Amino acid sequence: MGKQIMENQTTTSSILLFSLLLSLFLSTSYAQLSQNFYQSTCPNVESLVRSAVTAKFRQTFVTAPATLRLFFHDCFVRGCDASVLLALPSGAAEKDHPDDISLAGDGFDTVIKAKAAVDRDPKCKNKVSCADILALATRDVVALAGGPSYKVELGRRDGRISTLAGVQHNLPHPDFSLDQLNTMFSSHGLTQTDMVALSGAHTIGFSHCSRFSKRIFNFSPRSRIDPTLNRTYALQLRQMCPLNVDPRVAINMDPTTPRIFDNAYYQNLVQGMGLFVSDQMLFTDSRSKATVNQFASSNAAFKQAFVTAITKLGRVGIKTGNQGEIRRDCTAVN
Numbered sequence: 001m002g003k004q005i006m007e008n009q010t011t012t013s014s015i016l017l018f019s020l021l022l023s024l025f026l027s028t029s030y031a032q033l034s035q036n037f038y039q040s041t042c043p044n045v046e047s048l049v050r051s052a053v054t055a056k057f058r059q060t061f062v063t064a065p066a067t068l069r070l071f072f073h074d075c076f077v078r079g080c081d082a083s084v085l086l087a088l089p090s091g092a093a094e095k096d097h098p099d100d101i102s103l104a105g106d107g108f109d110t111v112i113k114a115k116a117a118v119d120r121d122p123k124c125k126n127k128v129s130c131a132d133i134l135a136l137a138t139r140d141v142v143a144l145a146g147g148p149s150y151k152v153e154l155g156r157r158d159g160r161i162s163t164l165a166g167v168q169h170n171l172p173h174p175d176f177s178l179d180q181l182n183t184m185f186s187s188h189g190l191t192q193t194d195m196v197a198l199s200g201a202h203t204i205g206f207s208h209c210s211r212f213s214k215r216i217f218n219f220s221p222r223s224r225i226d227p228t229l230n231r232t233y234a235l236q237l238r239q240m241c242p243l244n245v246d247p248r249v250a251i252n253m254d255p256t257t258p259r260i261f262d263n264a265y266y267q268n269l270v271q272g273m274g275l276f277v278s279d280q281m282l283f284t285d286s287r288s289k290a291t292v293n294q295f296a297s298s299n300a301a302f303k304q305a306f307v308t309a310i311t312k313l314g315r316v317g318i319k320t321g322n323q324g325e326i327r328r329d330c331t332a333v334n
């Protein structure tokens with residue numbers, strides 16, 4: 001009897017020890033990322049990046065949407081390792097994939113300019129990864145466009161691999177259903193709420209007409225206009241994006257406040273003014289509708305959820321410690 005109790009206690013304490021270790025492991029699994037990672041190697045990294053990004057933003061607003069989308073596309077393919085920035089002589093790099101080809105050049109230019117600014121400080125030269133510079137620049141453009149500011153975790157290392165195949169099936173398409181979006185985002189540890197909050201990035205920036213032309217001209221045999229699309233808005237879209245429009249034409253994704261990072265994206269969804277199926281469906285699908293309503297009615301709730309979600313996005317597939325490298329030139333491996 002006494003022995004039995006002893007054994008039970010041993011079992012209980014080993015379970016306790018095990019769960020303690022497990023929770024330590026889970027809570028420190030991003031321990032290699034920290035907000036003060038460059039405290040001794042490049043203490044001014046935040047202000048160096050911010051000045052360069054601000055100067056670029058003053059030249060062109062596209063800096064903001066281009067950089068934000070670049071960060072997302074980087075993180076979903078091989079993790080946040082700046083692999084999206086690599087150029088290959090073969091023309092078969094990540095950025096050459098059809099899903100990345102519309103990434104605006106100003107996003108790449110923002111990182112290159114910020115990297116140059118960091119490397120002009122002798123203390124910092126070749127100490128800060130391109131992946132971290134992209135994460136910082138993303139925070140800065142969101143704030144510059146009127147969105148929330150937040151602390152950025154640092155310590156990512158740059159990847160050395162970039163392939164077309166890595167992109168295939170790893171980025172969402174504008175005709176995705178809620179299930180398809182949830183499957184893709186949850187494979188990176190992001191919840192449906194994170195996904196809805198991150199989609200709010202479409203409150204700034206542009207889309208080419210081809211991404212939604214089916215919705216306004218030839219949706220189904222029964223209805224030429226997607227019935228979930230606001231009809232007035234659909235007719236306006238037809239004016240801006242007529243059949244056989246110049247493929248270079250791009251229109252604002254948020255027609256109400258296209259240059260402000262705010263919750264207007266969700267207010268638009270409530271009115272049937274989501275540009276892509278993957279946007280509008282967040283409101284039409286009953287599983288995500290409440291979240292859209294919440295963000296539509298509270299900019300503060302949206303901002304808070306966005307900060308949580310983009311911080312989680314910044315941890316996806318990261319390389320730390322002695323994995324990868326600190327690239328000297330963000331467009332090429334060392």
Ligand code: HEM
Nearest residue numbers: 065066069072102104172173174198201205206207208278
């Ligand atoms: C939820 C699934 C998503 C889909 C299906 C999607 C799809 C798209 C598409 C088709 C475009 C237009 C590209 C073009 O025609 O040039 C676009 C633009 C954009 N996306 Fe997304 N996206 C998604 C999520 C995100 C996320 C999570 C972010 C960032 C956190 C983001 C940021 C942006 C930005 C800022 C633009 C504008 C880019 C520019 O103006 O240069 N998107 N997205």
Ligand SMILES: *[C@@H]1O[C@H](CO)[C@@H](O)[C@H](O)[C@H]1NC(C)=O
Nearest residue numbers: 230231232233270271272273
């Ligand atoms: C369609 O959009 C207009 C504003 O452009 C709005 O007044 C109207 O309520 C919307 N219709 C629906 C069904 O949401």
